[in-house]
Amino acid sequence: MAYFILKRIVQSVFVMVAVAFIAFSLFRFVGDPITQMTGVETSVVDQERLREELGLNDPYVTQFLRFVREMVQGDFGFSYRTRQPVANMIADRIPATLELGIVALMISLLVGVPAGVYTALKPRGILTQSILMTTLVGVSIPTFVIGIMLIFIFGVQLGWLPTFGRGGTVKIGIWESSFFTLNGWRALVLPAITLGVYQLTLTMRLVRTEMMGVMKSDYIRFAMARGISMKRLHYKHALRNTMVPVITIVGLQFGGVIAFSIVTESVFQWPGMGLLFLESIRFVDIPVMGVYLVVIAFFFVLVNLIVDLLYFAIDPRLRTKEAS
Amino acid sequence: MSEFLKKYEGLWMFLNSPSAIVAAMVAIFIIMGAVFASQIALVNPYDLASFSLFDGLLPPFWQEGANVKYLLGTDDQGRDMISSILYGARLSLIISLSALAIAAVLGVGLGLAAGYYGGRFDIIVMRIADVQLALPAILTALLIDGIARGLLPQAIQQDLRVVVLTLAIALSLWVNFARTARASTFIEINKDYVHAAIMMGQRPMRIMFVHILPNILGPLLVIMTVDLASAILLEATLSFLGIGLPADSPSLGTLIRIGMQFLLSGEWWILWIPTVVLVALVVSINILGDFLRDIFNPRLR
Numbered sequence: 127m128a129y130f131i132l133k134r135i136v137q138s139v140f141v142m143v144a145v146a147f148i149a150f151s152l153f154r155f156v157g158d159p160i161t162q163m164t165g166v167e168t169s170v171v172d173q174e175r176l177r178e179e180l181g182l183n184d185p186y187v188t189q190f191l192r193f194v195r196e197m198v199q200g201d202f203g204f205s206y207r208t209r210q211p212v213a214n215m216i217a218d219r220i221p222a223t224l225e226l227g228i229v230a231l232m233i234s235l236l237v238g239v240p241a242g243v244y245t246a247l248k249p250r251g252i253l254t255q256s257i258l259m260t261t262l263v264g265v266s267i268p269t270f271v272i273g274i275m276l277i278f279i280f281g282v283q284l285g286w287l288p289t290f291g292r293g294g295t296v297k298i299g300i301w302e303s304s305f306f307t308l309n310g311w312r313a314l315v316l317p318a319i320t321l322g323v324y325q326l327t328l329t330m331r332l333v334r335t336e337m338m339g340v341m342k343s344d345y346i347r348f349a350m351a352r353g354i355s356m357k358r359l360h361y362k363h364a365l366r367n368t369m370v371p372v373i374t375i376v377g378l379q380f381g382g383v384i385a386f387s388i389v390t391e392s393v394f395q396w397p398g399m400g401l402l403f404l405e406s407i408r409f410v411d412i413p414v415m416g417v418y419l420v421v422i423a424f425f426f427v428l429v430n431l432i433v434d435l436l437y438f439a440i441d442p443r444l445r446t447k448e449a450s
Numbered sequence: 451m452s453e454f455l456k457k458y459e460g461l462w463m464f465l466n467s468p469s470a471i472v473a474a475m476v477a478i479f480i481i482m483g484a485v486f487a488s489q490i491a492l493v494n495p496y497d498l499a500s501f502s503l504f505d506g507l508l509p510p511f512w513q514e515g516a517n518v519k520y521l522l523g524t525d526d527q528g529r530d531m532i533s534s535i536l537y538g539a540r541l542s543l544i545i546s547l548s549a550l551a552i553a554a555v556l557g558v559g560l561g562l563a564a565g566y567y568g569g570r571f572d573i574i575v576m577r578i579a580d581v582q583l584a585l586p587a588i589l590t591a592l593l594i595d596g597i598a599r600g601l602l603p604q605a606i607q608q609d610l611r612v613v614v615l616t617l618a619i620a621l622s623l624w625v626n627f628a629r630t631a632r633a634s635t636f637i638e639i640n641k642d643y644v645h646a647a648i649m650m651g652q653r654p655m656r657i658m659f660v661h662i663l664p665n666i667l668g669p670l671l672v673i674m675t676v677d678l679a680s681a682i683l684l685e686a687t688l689s690f691l692g693i694g695l696p697a698d699s700p701s702l703g704t705l706i707r708i709g710m711q712f713l714l715s716g717e718w719w720i721l722w723i724p725t726v727v728l729v730a731l732v733v734s735i736n737i738l739g740d741f742l743r744d745i746f747n748p749r750l751r
Contacts, residue, residue: 137580144581156600262740266733268683270690271725274710282714385586392691404691407596415596423585 134434138427143194145423149416150193153203154186156412197420207411216399216417221302222292223398226317226390227383231376233322234329239372241326242333246341247360261327269386273320273393280316288313290395317394321386325379332375336368370440377433381426460745473737480731484540491533496699510719523719525708531719534705535727541701542728545612546681549619550674553681556620557627558670562658564628565635572632579625590622591684595693612699619684626673634666668746675739679732686728702728 153159159182160173168176177183181192196202202212245254281289293313296306304310340346341364349359388400395401399418406414464470483490510523510531523531564572582590598614599607638644639662647657689703700708702724709721 140577141581144577145585152597152600156597262736263733266679266683266736267729268686268690268732270687271706271729274706274713274721274725278713381586385589388588388592389687389691403592404693407592407599407693410596410600412600415593419585419589419593422589426585 130438131435134431138431141427142420142423145420146194146197147190149420150190152412152416152419153193154182154189157410159412202417203413205406205411205414207406207409207414212413212417215402215414216421217300218302219397219399219402220421222304222396223384223387223391223400225304226314226321226396226398227380227387229314229318230321230325230383230387231379233318234325234379235372235376237322238326238329239333242330243337243360243365243368245330246334246337249338257330261330264323264327269320269324269389270393272323273316273390276316276320277393287316289316292397317390317396320393321383321390324386325382328379328382329372329375333368333372336371337364340364340367370437373436373440374433377430380429384422384425463745464741467741469737470741473734473741476730476734477738480539480727480734481543483536484543487533487536487540491530491536493530493533495529495534495537509717510723523717523723525720526712526717531723534700535702535724538700538702538705538724539727539731541612541699542682542685542703545616545619545685545701546678549616549623549681549685550678552616552620553623553677554627554670554674557624558631558663560624561628561631562635562662565632566639566654566658566662575628576632579628582622582625587622587680587684588687591618591688592691592693594618594621595688615685615688618688619681622684623677623681626677627670630669630673631666634669635662638662638665672739672743672746675735675742679735679739682728682732682735702731 159180160177164173164176181189184192200213202216204210205212205215208215241257245257248254277289280287288309291313292304292310294307294309295302295304296310297303304314346359346364349363354363384400387396387398388403390396391398391400392404399421402414403418405411406418464474488494525531525534560575564575585593595614595618598610598618602610602614635658644657644661647661652661685701686703686706689701690707692707705724706721706728709724712718712720
């Protein structure tokens with residue numbers, strides 16, 4: 127077990143170093159940092175002095191190690207566009223994106239798991255067939271179209287919900303939250319649904335496949351033969367074993383949620399990290415792009431690591447297999 | 451089962467699946483429209499002289515105030531919607547198909563070689579794939595686009611948008627091909643025909659591409675359809691975000707972005723008609739992909 131955990135941690139560190147290297151190369155080789163930082167009127171001598179001061183003439187390995195050290199210490203450099211510390215810019219935007227992502231994941235799980243169980247238990251029902259057909263259409267509709275449709279129906283035609291921004295937010299320490307005002311919740315509904323729909327279909331399909339597999343297994347048949355009530359059988363015996371892979375997909379979906387939050391944030395003008403990233407691409411603001419990349423990869427690797435360890439802790443079979 | 455039936459089993463299943471037939475018809479209809487865009491289209495939406503502002507904002511034919519010349523109406527510039535959509539679909543398909551081809555060649559080549567040689571080469575390819583998988587496709591594509599903006603001189607950037615977009619999509623889709631090709635190669639490599647070919651002293655290149663490749667085409671074809679849908683979606687999304695193509699050569703995604711400006715006013719057709727075409731195209735390709743997967747995966751039958 128210790129070996130397994132160690133192996134996973136080494137893998138995670140490898141991914142992080144690789145991503146840090148990409149971010150470093152971006153900063154170092156895409157455009158010259160000195161020309162970006164200085165104006166046209168800066169003399170060549172001054173430019174060279176700045177270059178020497180910033181250590182841009184050092185060997186690349188030294189530079190990369192310094193880059194990593196500064197990243198670990200939370201020093202992310204300055205934005206080319208706003209001249210502000212990137213760390214602050216990203217930190218300001220993290221709550222918006224995380225809150226949106228968490229609510230979207232909740233929607234995906236709270237609707238996807240029951241729907242998956244239902245469609246597995248009643249595979250021939252009319253409701254099942256229509257749910258399956260809807261999900262096939264659901265995965266084919268791009269996220270931004272779902273967003274536009276929701277804005278059109280609930281924002282423009284019915285006028286029930288706001289279509290852009292975060293509404294009212296409350297600041298708790300450095301965390302700006304929209305969970306504490308009615309206005310904030312109202313603003314959250316449409317973007318969260320937009321972001322959650324695709325993940326919902328994935329959750330549903332996976333739960334369905336797993337559940338159908340579990341229902342065919344020997345121990346369920348044996349339980350049936352023992353005359354245990356169907357309800358108890360479905361929800362106590364079968365669902366429990368279905369839940370194990372569901373934890374894994376939460377980890378996998380996290381990456382999707384973060385990536386598609388770029389699209390959702392753009393449609394709803396949601397002031398999160400995704401919108402910041404899009405702006406930084408438009409203005410070729412390399413430091414912000416690089417840091418966004420590192421932050422996202424860090425969240426992603428962290429969540430996946432936790433999920434893997436959880437998986438291992440929950441399913442005793444994995445432990446014995448590893449030991450033997 | 452007789453040889454004959456086996457050979458045409460796929461066709462038989464196809465003819466018995468109404469959803470697959472409808473999907474194929476919709477996909478072929480849109481693709482034909484895109485291929486013959488310059489013959490069918492009333493005006494050339496890239497040529498400013500071929501349309502006039504006086505024809506702007508005309509509704510589709512069933513609404514009042516329509517001009518029958520423009521069956522599905524016009525946008526604010528007076529461009530015929532049908533023409534814009536035909537040219538837009540053409541651009542979307544050109545970009546997605548070329549991206550897919552590049553991704554397939556790159557991914558299958560690397561996957562085959564990784565599976566065939568194994569060892570250190572395999573480890574390197576798979577580690578790169580791992581890092582790539584840690585970043586979702588859309589993020590990779592955006593990033594490549596951003597890098598291209600930083601590296602290319604301002605002057606040629608506009609001309610290279612299509613190339614950059616294609617490469618960005620290709621580089622974010624190759625992993626699927628590589629992993630599938632590698633996994634299938636691992637199975638094939640222990641079969642007798644590969645051993646025989648190795649004994650006969652054939653070159654690795656020949657064994658990989660002439661002997662193994664034809665035997666692993668099935669799963670790759672499924673990936674191909676599924677990823678074609680992803681490529682179209684990715685292109686549409688990037689163009690919608692305003693990162694993809696400039697507004698004067700619109701793809702379907704760009705048309706939808708332009709249409710967004712009319713969400714609050716009454717000109718619904720400018721937004722919704724390109725949207726319907728895009729969704730119809732992707733839905734039908736996905737249905738065909740599901741169908742192919744069922745054919746190539748006998749376990750599911």
